[in-house]
Amino acid sequence: MSALTIYPDNQPEYGEQYTDFTAIQQQLKNIGVQFERWEATFTLATDADQASVLDAYASSIDKLRHQCNFQSVDVMKLTSDNPEKAAFRQKFLAEHIHDDFEVRFFVEGRGLFYLHVADKVYAVLCEQGDLISVPANTTHWFDMGENPEFTCIRLFTTPDGWVANFTGSEIAKAFPTLDQYVAEL
Numbered sequence: 001m002s003a004l005t006i007y008p009d010n011q012p013e014y015g016e017q018y019t020d021f022t023a024i025q026q027q028l029k030n031i032g033v034q035f036e037r038w039e040a041t042f043t044l045a046t047d048a049d050q051a052s053v054l055d056a057y058a059s060s061i062d063k064l065r066h067q068c069n070f071q072s073v074d075v076m077k078l079t080s081d082n083p084e085k086a087a088f089r090q091k092f093l094a095e096h097i098h099d100d101f102e103v104r105f106f107v108e109g110r111g112l113f114y115l116h117v118a119d120k121v122y123a124v125l126c127e128q129g130d131l132i133s134v135p136a137n138t139t140h141w142f143d144m145g146e147n148p149e150f151t152c153i154r155l156f157t158t159p160d161g162w163v164a165n166f167t168g169s170e171i172a173k174a175f176p177t178l179d180q181y182v183a184e185l
């Protein structure tokens with residue numbers, strides 16, 4: 001189940017939670033974030049490589065490319081047996097921004113995005129089929145959890161793909177992790 005919790009950025013214990021998809025969509029729309037449900041019904045092989053994921057979802061990617069003029073696309077796929085899962089997790093857990101507008105489309109599994117906008121943190125639990133945009137220069141971080149299980153197609157409006165500018169803030173440490181968030185849902 002997709003979910004959104006909006007916290008004051010200095011009070012991680014006072015979140016207001018939404019689980020109704022339309023309500024989540026509306027709250028995110030208020031900060032310029034698209035949140036949509038797309039069809040993600042292909043059964044991918046457990047060892048599916050980037051090319052086969054892109055191939056399976058070619059028509060969705062095409063549609064998105066036309067909508068938003070994306071210049072590059074890649075696939076982030078992580079499973080709990082990945083020996084480098086802790087390092088990957090840490091990389092995205094640090095608050096950062098991207099210069100370009102980006103979109104994430106979860107075609108398998110789940111992940112928790114935290115968008116830090118003005119004095120609030122929007123924690124968005126994305127599930128299979130969810131598509132979320134990250135507007136340019138939106139401060140955010142992402143938790144895939146201790147035992148990641150997800151496949152996410154990432155679309156970028158620059159040819160360079162994923163380039164992050166880290167803010168150096170420790171804010172992420174104050175908020176519930178994906179595992180804590182899901183346990184309390």
Ligand SMILES: [Fe+2]
Pocket residue numbers: 096097098140164
């Ligand atoms: Fe990011």
